[in-house]
Amino acid sequence: MTQNTSSAVMQQRSEPHDSLDDFPTPPWATRALCEWIVDQGYRTGEMTCREPAANRGHMVKPLRGYFREVVGSDIHDYGAGFPVQDYLSEPSDVVHWTITNPPFRLAKEFIVQARDSSRHGVAMIVRSAFLEGIGRYRDLFSVTPPTDILQFSERVVMHRGCLSAKGSTATAYCWLIWQKNNRTGQTRFDWIPPCRKRLERPEDYA
Numbered sequence: 001m002t003q004n005t006s007s008a009v010m011q012q013r014s015e016p017h018d019s020l021d022d023f024p025t026p027p028w029a030t031r032a033l034c035e036w037i038v039d040q041g042y043r044t045g046e047m048t049c050r051e052p053a054a055n056r057g058h059m060v061k062p063l064r065g066y067f068r069e070v071v072g073s074d075i076h077d078y079g080a081g082f083p084v085q086d087y088l089s090e091p092s093d094v095v096h097w098t099i100t101n102p103p104f105r106l107a108k109e110f111i112v113q114a115r116d117s118s119r120h121g122v123a124m125i126v127r128s129a130f131l132e133g134i135g136r137y138r139d140l141f142s143v144t145p146p147t148d149i150l151q152f153s154e155r156v157v158m159h160r161g162c163l164s165a166k167g168s169t170a171t172a173y174c175w176l177i178w179q180k181n182n183r184t185g186q187t188r189f190d191w192i193p194p195c196r197k198r199l200e201r202p203e204d205y206a
Contacts, residue, residue, distance in 0.1 A: 021103035047096035052087035
């Protein structure tokens with residue numbers, strides 16, 4: 001029997017080594033994270049945040065609804081007016097939080113850089129499959145495990161090169177979070193309950 005390799009069955013988000021990994025994040029998925037951060041007791045309205053893979057600004061815009069200041073940049077100019085900056089090689093000012101959808105092949109490096117330049121926390125939305133891998137376990141999770149893993153209970157649909165409210169995907173996503181004030185060394189796992197209808201805005205896809 002041959003394996004079913006349909007994109008409806010397999011997780012098909014694979015990119016060339018030099019790809020920009022252009023998969024914009026639906027704003028409602030960012031708002032879900034921000035509400036969780038606020039529920040943890042953080043006064044985000046008094047805090048700064050960096051989004052170092054800002055793309056066209058689909059994550060920056062909802063972040064600005066929660067944080068006092070949001071600094072966006074990207075290694076590529078998508079025409080949204082953000083500074084062009086290589087986050088991994090150029091120095092960055094320290095912020096309270098770093099929140100982004102990192103390039104999959106550089107996610108580990110983004111996490112390390114963000115932890116070094118964030119006072120309170122780091123949050124990365126990644127494919128849930130990112131939790132697998134001997135190398136990532138050896139170099140990241142066994143050394144500095146996330147304090148929290150938030151698995152989406154409903155699918156977060158990301159399309160290559162565009163943001164759309166339509167479509168489907170076989171790829172599951174979760175937020176990985178490192179709270180700097182959490183010293184337990186243990187990772188908490190939880191689910192983000194269905195919230196798309198509540199957090200989605202018509203203007204998100206304008």
